[in-house]
Amino acid sequence: MKITVTGERPVFKPLRQNIDMHWHEGIWTTENAHYTHKDSFSLVGKPVTLNINGNLSEEEIKYIFVSNLDCMTFDQNHNLIKNELTGNLEMLDECKKHPQKKAYAVCQAGYGDPKNIEKLLRENPDKFVGLKFHPMVFQKDVNSGAYEPYMKIAEKYNLPCLFHSDKTGSFACPKKIYELAKKFPKVPVILAHLGAGTNHQDAINVLLDSIETGRANLYGDTSWVDCKNQEMPTLKALIKRLQNTSKGDQTQRLLFGSDAPLGEFGAPGKKIEGFYAQNLSDFKTMICRNFKENADKLTDKICFYNAKELFLDKNWVKNTKYLTARTVSIILAALALAGGIAGSLYFNHTKTTPKTDITTLPARHFQIFG
Ligand SMILES: [Zn+2]
Numbered sequence: 001m002k003i004t005v006t007g008e009r010p011v012f013k014p015l016r017q018n019i020d021m022h023w024h025e026g027i028w029t030t031e032n033a034h035y036t037h038k039d040s041f042s043l044v045g046k047p048v049t050l051n052i053n054g055n056l057s058e059e060e061i062k063y064i065f066v067s068n069l070d071c072m073t074f075d076q077n078h079n080l081i082k083n084e085l086t087g088n089l090e091m092l093d094e095c096k097k098h099p100q101k102k103a104y105a106v107c108q109a110g111y112g113d114p115k116n117i118e119k120l121l122r123e124n125p126d127k128f129v130g131l132k133f134h135p136m137v138f139q140k141d142v143n144s145g146a147y148e149p150y151m152k153i154a155e156k157y158n159l160p161c162l163f164h165s166d167k168t169g170s171f172a173c174p175k176k177i178y179e180l181a182k183k184f185p186k187v188p189v190i191l192a193h194l195g196a197g198t199n200h201q202d203a204i205n206v207l208l209d210s211i212e213t214g215r216a217n218l219y220g221d222t223s224w225v226d227c228k229n230q231e232m233p234t235l236k237a238l239i240k241r242l243q244n245t246s247k248g249d250q251t252q253r254l255l256f257g258s259d260a261p262l263g264e265f266g267a268p269g270k271k272i273e274g275f276y277a278q279n280l281s282d283f284k285t286m287i288c289r290n291f292k293e294n295a296d297k298l299t300d301k302i303c304f305y306n307a308k309e310l311f312l313d314k315n316w317v318k319n320t321k322y323l324t325a326r327t328v329s330i331i332l333a334a335l336a337l338a339g340g341i342a343g344s345l346y347f348n349h350t351k352t353t354p355k356t357d358i359t360t361l362p363a364r365h366f367q368i369f370g
Helices: 037-044 084-097 114-123 148-156 174-183 201-213 233-243 275-290 292-313 315-352 363-369
Strands: 002-006 009-013 016-028 033-035 048-052 055-068 101-106 128-133 161-164 188-192 217-221
Touching: 016 037, 016 084, 016 292, 037 055, 048 275, 055 084, 055 128, 055 292, 084 101, 084 114, 101 114, 114 128, 114 148, 128 148, 128 292, 148 161, 148 174, 174 188, 174 201, 174 217, 188 201, 201 217, 201 233, 233 275, 275 292, 292 315
Parallel strands: 016 055, 055 101, 101 128, 128 161, 161 188, 188 217
Antiparallel strands: 002 009, 016 033, 048 055
């Protein structure tokens, strides 16, 4: 809460809120780092001051959605530091202590057991915000079949799935993620990084295709996309395309995520002071300059409301159920109507023509049912 004193009375102005839906804590040997709550807290424990197109804005990171890197890191003997039960429960306990944090359950597809994740979700109802997959760490192709039992659980518990996505043809190839997501079209699947280490076009193409065809429920996050490029041409072009799909405005498919505290956010030897605020400032400035009259609304959607709806409020679950019920009633009504028409046609037909003996009709008459 920011207090501004104007004249006699203090005015309480709520801070602008954000959700960072891609965060980590734990051991990450690639960077020789052990990220603790202290690292998270030092970045977003207090309000962050952004510079949005020259205007200072004090903002709150209301929530960070965290996955435990211990479940994605192997020790020297090639054993995972923590398994799906111990690592995810530890993160859940952490989140109970710090309400700003909400936990993903990390799925060790290829190494773990989907039954572990089912047990966690059953015993801790509504506590995990989503499932997290990192196919590059486990070197398991997304279209290998190892992920399907986990996706079934995501479907059952209505949980979004965050997939690290990477280069085309890799274990975490965006096209392979799309292939899997098509088998579970109700499950929201987020392409983290929109294809890390690429020009993002393959990931963006599958995201847009999923919207146009409705064959999967894909999303993308902003982490490392156009990083350090203040113009942010990829995200700018993507937002414009999402605003103008044949299904109308689909900007709800883009979510702000940072991947902090990895890399320049806080890795030893890589850390850049103030990088978190700079990264978020660059993104909001790009929107402010290019989407003028809609800028505030759009910024708040991508940086707060989209994640709030997808992971927390989850109206999409109710809508899916409503749609299913509505679809069933429409089909039943259509069948009843068709039955009525057919009945009356049959009635009229039998009044005027003699009955045909069906045993004398050629086989092609029955193909429509066969
Ligand atoms: Zn990550």
